[in-house]
Amino acid sequence: MFKKILIANRGEIALRIIQACRELGIATVAVHSTADNESLHVTYADEDICIGPPPPTESYLNISSVIAAAEITGAEAIHPGYGFLAENAHFAEVLAECNLSWIGPRPETIRQMGDKANARRVALEAGVPVLPGSSKPLASTTEARQLADEIGYPVILKASAGGGGRGMRIVTNPDDIESQFATASEEASRAFGDGSMYLEKYLVVPRHVEFQIFGDSHGNVVHLGERECSIQRRHQKLIEESPSVALDQDLRDRMGEAAVRLAKAVKYENAGTIEFLLDQDGSFYFMEMNTRIQVEHPVTEMVLGIDLVKEQLRVAAGAAVSFRSGLKPRGHVIECRINAEDPETFRPSPGRVTTLHLPGGPGVRIDTHTYQEYIIPPFYDSMVGKLIVQGKDRLEAIERTRRALDFFVVEGIRTSIPLHKKILQDEKFRSGDLSTRFMEEFFERNAKSKVDT
Numbered sequence: 001m002f003k004k005i006l007i008a009n010r011g012e013i014a015l016r017i018i019q020a021c022r023e024l025g026i027a028t029v030a031v032h033s034t035a036d037n038e039s040l041h042v043t044y045a046d047e048d049i050c051i052g053p054p055p056p057t058e059s060y061l062n063i064s065s066v067i068a069a070a071e072i073t074g075a076e077a078i079h080p081g082y083g084f085l086a087e088n089a090h091f092a093e094v095l096a097e098c099n100l101s102w103i104g105p106r107p108e109t110i111r112q113m114g115d116k117a118n119a120r121r122v123a124l125e126a127g128v129p130v131l132p133g134s135s136k137p138l139a140s141t142t143e144a145r146q147l148a149d150e151i152g153y154p155v156i157l158k159a160s161a162g163g164g165g166r167g168m169r170i171v172t173n174p175d176d177i178e179s180q181f182a183t184a185s186e187e188a189s190r191a192f193g194d195g196s197m198y199l200e201k202y203l204v205v206p207r208h209v210e211f212q213i214f215g216d217s218h219g220n221v222v223h224l225g226e227r228e229c230s231i232q233r234r235h236q237k238l239i240e241e242s243p244s245v246a247l248d249q250d251l252r253d254r255m256g257e258a259a260v261r262l263a264k265a266v267k268y269e270n271a272g273t274i275e276f277l278l279d280q281d282g283s284f285y286f287m288e289m290n291t292r293i294q295v296e297h298p299v300t301e302m303v304l305g306i307d308l309v310k311e312q313l314r315v316a317a318g319a320a321v322s323f324r325s326g327l328k329p330r331g332h333v334i335e336c337r338i339n340a341e342d343p344e345t346f347r348p349s350p351g352r353v354t355t356l357h358l359p360g361g362p363g364v365r366i367d368t369h370t371y372q373e374y375i376i377p378p379f380y381d382s383m384v385g386k387l388i389v390q391g392k393d394r395l396e397a398i399e400r401t402r403r404a405l406d407f408f409v410v411e412g413i414r415t416s417i418p419l420h421k422k423i424l425q426d427e428k429f430r431s432g433d434l435s436t437r438f439m440e441e442f443f444e445r446n447a448k449s450k451v452d453t
């Protein structure tokens, strides 16, 4: 096992990795920007090094500073968390040259699955269903038009290098395909430094159901069940849960088996997620793979009673994966992502947290780096923490989440807590009638009821 690792991240995920390291007796090195001098990951790590000014490109994304920090402190491995350098194959490669271990999949796998158009091809070759669409990036506007005409509207244009819900355009009208392709591609090159686009059939009311998988360097791959992440705003997840009410055991087995087959096809090592869209008729389609730990990993941890981050460390150090596929869920788990944002406009709301009271009690887990008097810097992700709640069944999980949200007090900034409370009271949510359109319809329903009253 490693004796000391460096965490190339910040916020709640950096803390989560520190927790896992503490339990395994691994010393930790935190890196941080000058905006994060007062951050908890800096406080709790055994050592810390400032790697630059606030902008991510000058600190958390600065590969040479991160590597220098590892070399100075004698860390043996780097855990990238999620975001920042987590899916940067070049970074993972450079680490190998510097004799540093990478806590994640092999760089070839990151490259193979990181390009979303290429990942579709890999899935097709592995016999995993994908939606009709392009098997390589679109060469021209004409090609986009031809393909869209062939598969039928609506279609979705996606950036091959996209992520975080950005770089996607839904096209319902054939007259718009050319102009949408041009603007989307331009946007993608500005956002990701790569304008290549692909397209696929757009499903109007699917569910987002993803499978947690885990592989090791001995060729084992297991799946750890699903998380339903259909509650999204602007293609970004707000609430995740497990198990999904849309899956019976047969469908769960088939989706899990497809996820394992795909992961085996790329000789996947460490934690990863295979995202599927599940259509109303029960057909499922591969959407993309995330080659890292996910924000919502605690849902799986809590519902199965396992520790994915400790397993990441063990497996990266050469151990075989200790889980088996098909572990039985223990009740039901729901996660709410609490963001520092205005609940009406969704604009980020950084600043000083003047009061903070975290709920506790049975079945409640909170992953957060926020504390009273903490100043949320404006430079990074607006998530202030995650509330993860377990109940014996979905209804108990919902009621527990509601009472935990009632006791969750954050003052000084605006948060998404009021929005979560409303969603958990919503009849459609409570009945489990979910789809990725849920939020759109929820806002329409609520705007209407405001007018009605």
Ligand code: ADP
Pocket (backbone or CB within 6 Å): 131, 156, 162, 163, 164, 165, 166, 168, 200, 201, 202, 203, 204, 206, 208, 232, 235, 275, 277, 287, 288, 436
């Ligand atoms: P990102 O990598 O940016 O998260 P994804 O490819 O995972 O992008 O898609 C994010 C979300 O966009 C999905 O969860 C889903 O809601 C929506 N989406 C993506 N592709 C499709 C599609 N073909 N049909 C319907 N919705 C889609």
